[in-house]
Amino acid sequence: GQNIDQPTEMTATEGAIVQINCTYQTSGFNGLFWYQQHAGEAPTFLSYNVLDGLEEKGRFSSFLSRSKGYSYLLLKELQMKDSASYLCAVREGQAGTALIFGKGTTLSVSS
């Protein structure tokens, strides 16, 4: 079966660094995506990993270990606007196959 686990909630302060973990168990693997979703808004794409290692994009980085079924999203220099839900999603099949989402991690950034 399919199982994607993320912490439900996390809190951090402005300027800090936070790491949001995601573990997955799926019948196949062809890429992992991270999306950000502010309350009442559309999920927006943050990052994509298909090979092991770290992908860096400004203040956001994402890491993947396929052998461990593990990914994390690292957010640096946190800002209040980073308060949102962060969704980990796995694609099991070929490109174009539907994504399987975790329940999301709600991050609250305080001053």
Add this chain to the structure above:
Amino acid sequence: DAGVTQSPTHLIKTRGQQVTLRCSPISGHKSVSWYQQVLGQGPQFIFQYYEKEERGRGNFPDRFSARQFPNYSSELNVNALLLGDSALYLCASRSGTYATNEKLFFGSGTQLSVL
């Protein structure tokens, strides 16, 4: 360019009624997917269409149906509404190039409340 647009933004229905949700993809995108997001959960896949053909279906009952039109817009229909159908319904489009890093672009969703 406009992003993915969905209508209506909010909808209130009663049990047993039928509802139609609409989605227009990003210009040039040929694939549309529908996801259901219950409060506090991640989006759950319902349907995917590409070039007007169904290319995938999630684990949802036959009360859920969808179609894609020649202009690539799409409709999601839900019959015989249940209280449990209350959720945010998200439409997502992608270009359809099938590149491995091809990402989904989501609309802001239709919030459906079933009373």
